[in-house]
Structures are given as structure tokens and as C-alpha cells.
Amino acid sequence: MKCRRCGGAATLELRRHNAAFCADDFVEFFRNQVREAIRRHRMFTRDERVLVAVSGGKDSLALWDVLLDEGYDTTGLYLDLGIFEYSVESRAKCEAFASRRGVPLLVRRVADEVGAPVPVIKLVTRRPPCSGCGLSKRYLMNQTALDHGLPVVATGHNLDDEAATLFGSVMHWRTEALPRQSPALASTHPKLVRRVKPLYRLSERETAAYAFLRRIDYIVDECPFAAGATSIAHKEILNRMEDASPGAKHNFLFGFLEKARPAFERAEGPALQECARCGQVTTSTVCAFCKLADQVKRASASADAPGAH
Amino acid sequence: MKVLLRNPRREVTLAGNRRVKEILRELEILPETVLVIRGDDLVTADQVVRDDETIELRPVMSGGRA
Numbered sequence: 001m002k003c004r005r006c007g008g009a010a011t012l013e014l015r016r017h018n019a020a021f022c023a024d025d026f027v028e029f030f031r032n033q034v035r036e037a038i039r040r041h042r043m044f045t046r047d048e049r050v051l052v053a054v055s056g057g058k059d060s061l062a063l064w065d066v067l068l069d070e071g072y073d074t075t076g077l078y079l080d081l082g083i084f085e086y087s088v089e090s091r092a093k094c095e096a097f098a099s100r101r102g103v104p105l106l107v108r109r110v111a112d113e114v115g116a117p118v119p120v121i122k123l124v125t126r127r128p129p130c131s132g133c134g135l136s137k138r139y140l141m142n143q144t145a146l147d148h149g150l151p152v153v154a155t156g157h158n159l160d161d162e163a164a165t166l167f168g169s170v171m172h173w174r175t176e177a178l179p180r181q182s183p184a185l186a187s188t189h190p191k192l193v194r195r196v197k198p199l200y201r202l203s204e205r206e207t208a209a210y211a212f213l214r215r216i217d218y219i220v221d222e223c224p225f226a227a228g229a230t231s232i233a234h235k236e237i238l239n240r241m242e243d244a245s246p247g248a249k250h251n252f253l254f255g256f257l258e259k260a261r262p263a264f265e266r267a268e269g270p271a272l273q274e275c276a277r278c279g280q281v282t283t284s285t286v287c288a289f290c291k292l293a294d295q296v297k298r299a300s301a302s303a304d305a306p307g308a309h
Numbered sequence: 310m311k312v313l314l315r316n317p318r319r320e321v322t323l324a325g326n327r328r329v330k331e332i333l334r335e336l337e338i339l340p341e342t343v344l345v346i347r348g349d350d351l352v353t354a355d356q357v358v359r360d361d362e363t364i365e366l367r368p369v370m371s372g373g374r375a
Contacts (some may be wrong), residue, residue, distance in 0.1 A: 023350075174351075209344055212367075223371075232370065
């Protein structure tokens with residue numbers, strides 16, 4: 001197999017593009033896709049400071065790597081979820097990357113903010129662990145960006161993540177979720193920062209290949225709570241479709257973004273207000289994050305109460 | 310050849326020289342879901358892995374994020 005650009009020996013085949021690339025030309029292809037995403041959706045400018053949410057995985061570290069090489073002013077944010085050895089290792093990967101590149105990394109612990117780490121939140125809420133985890137991450141990313149005066153948060157969501165989320169929304173016809181599915185969400189309130197996904201044009205395999213070829217030391221083992229997650233099941237279904245018809249995931253997501261999403265946009269979004277407790281933006285009197293923290297506090301109090309054991 | 314797999318970590322031995330696409334088919338792994346790694350390089354589906362070589366099939370899927 002030959003590289004589409006230089007004609008040398010290819011290292012990676014991209015069936016959806018009917019192309020193959022050598023290592024150097026693939027890295028350039030990857031960077032071009034990120035540049036195109038940033039340009040097309042006006043994600044941020046070179047004058048803005050970008051908060052890059054990093055997990056220690058291939059996607060977020062690949063994203064940070066590209067943005068640094070492109071000369072953007074970035075600060076990393078690692079949220080320690082308290083998921084046993086997985087969190088210890090993933091934090092170490094982020095700290096090592098930040099140290100090697102000489103860039104700032106902020107670290108916040110979910111246990112300090114919510115009152116308990118993700119495994120305890122899972123027990124208290126009796127809901128899938130990704131639920132409380134995702135809620136906490138979105139809240140803390142926004143709050144950290146505001147606290148540090150950063151106007152935008154970039155996350156490592158890739159094409160597979162976005163296609164799987166869209167698939168889940170469509171399967172349940174969550175029409176209220178469809179307008180929010182976008183590579184770039186503008187700030188709609190002074191206390192909501194912009195949220196962008198510069199890797200949305202790149203598949204999971206492409207981000208993994210980029211991280212490998214760039215010798216980025218990322219955590220390969222998956223979050224122990226991911227097994228059985230609905231999003232994983234949806235990804236498996238989409239990968240079978242992709243195998244039968246290369247480009248299926250791309251067409252599904254990009255077709256939605258270009259043709260269908262505008263039909264679900266409403267003239268007015270939901271009414272936003274500030275949480276009576278923490279001041280962050282919410283659609284109700286008290287935000288979901290404060291309610292979660294209350295739930296954890298109540299569960300801890302009842303566990304500590306005399307006769308509880 | 311030795312084939313290293315993850316989730317869970319395990320090692321499979323296959324006999325003979327094989328093309329990557331045949332290895333993936335035999336192990337019932339979709340090409341879209343793994344990187345095929347030999348040493349410091351990635352290997353495309355048409356390349357042959359020799360009987361005395363070791364490759365890693367590294368899963369690329371992450372998820373569970375809400």
C-alpha cells in the first residue's frame with residue numbers, strides 16, 4: 001500500500017477516505033483536519049487562551065499536542081475522578097505530558113468538589129457511573145474556565161464519540177438533545193464558556209494512530225466503568241456498519257450536522273438562570289451539580305448516623 | 310507469530326506467515342477497532358506478518374463518557 005501524498009510505503013489505511021498515508025503525511029493530514037474544524041466553526045483565535053480538558057487518554061492528549069504545535073495558548077485541566085488505579089495512572093500521564101511540553105496543567109479532584117469520588121457517586125445515585133461523572137466534568141470544566149478567565153473549553157471528543165451520541169439521541173428521539181450536538185457550542189450566558197470539539201472530523205482509530213505515531217504516552221486501558229456503557233454498545237454497532245460501508249459514521253454525523261440539525265434548532269433556547277446555591281448556570285432554581293452534592297452529603301450523613309452499620 | 314491483545318490482556322499464537330487482514334478475520338476483530346503495531350511502526354492490512362514476529366492489536370475504543 002502506497003502513501004497517497006508521497007508514494008512511499010503507507011503506515012495507515014483510511015478506508016473512509018479511500019486513502020493510505022505514511023507516518024509523516026498522516027500526521028499532516030491529521031493536523032489539517034483539526035485546522036479545518038477550528039476554522040469552519042470559528043472555535044477560537046490565536047489571541048484566546050484555551051482550556052484543554054485532558055483525561056490521559058489518546059484523544060485529549062492528541063488534541064493538546066496538535067494545539068501546542070499549532071501555537072495556541074493552552075492550559076490543561078485534569079479532573080481526578082477517584083477511580084482507583086485508573087485515575088492514578090491517567091493523572092500521571094497528563095502530568096508527564098504537561099511537564100515534557102512545559103505547559104501548565106490544572107488538577108481538580110471530583111471528591112473535593114462533590115464530596116465523594118465517582119465510584120461512591122455511582123453507589124449513592126444508583127445510576128450509571130457515566131451519568132454523575134459526565135455531570136461533574138461539564139460543571140467543573142466550565143467553572144474552572146470561568147475562574148481562570150479562559151473563554152473556551154476544548155475537549156477530545158472524536159467522530160466516533162459524536163456519532164455514538166447522535167445514534168443514542170436518535171434511538172430515543174431525544175429531540176431536545178439534538179440542537180446541542182455540535183462541534184462548537186457558543187456561550188449563551190455570561191457564566192457559560194464556549195465549548196468546542198476540534199477532533200470531531202477524526203475517527204477514534206485516527207486519533208489513536210496520531211497518538212502512537214507522535215509517541216504520546218497515553219493510558220490505553222479503558223476506564224473500568226466503561227464496560228457495558230451504552231455509548232460503547234452504540235460504537236460497536238456503528239463500527240459494524242462502517243466495516244460493511246466505509247464512511248458510514250462520517251456520513252451519519254456530517255449529514256446530521258449539515259442537513260438535519262438546523263431543523264431541530266429553536267428560536268429560543270431554554271431559559272437560563274443562576275443557581276441559587278453556587279451561582280453557576282442552570283435551567284432550574286438549584287443546579288444538577290448542587291443536587292448531586294446534596295445527595296452525596298445526605299448519603300454520607302446517614303451512613304455515619306448511629307445504628308447505620 | 311505472537312499476537313498481543315488487550316481488554317483483557319492476553320496472547321494468542323498463530324502459525325505461519327499471514328497477512329494482517331487474515332489475522333484480523335481469524336480473530337474476528339474489525340479493522341476499524343484496532344491499531345496493528347509491529348515494533349515502533351503501524352502495519353497496514355495488506356502487509357504480511359512473519360511466523361517469528363510479534364504484533365500488538367491495540368483497541369482504539371474509548372467511551373462511557375456522558
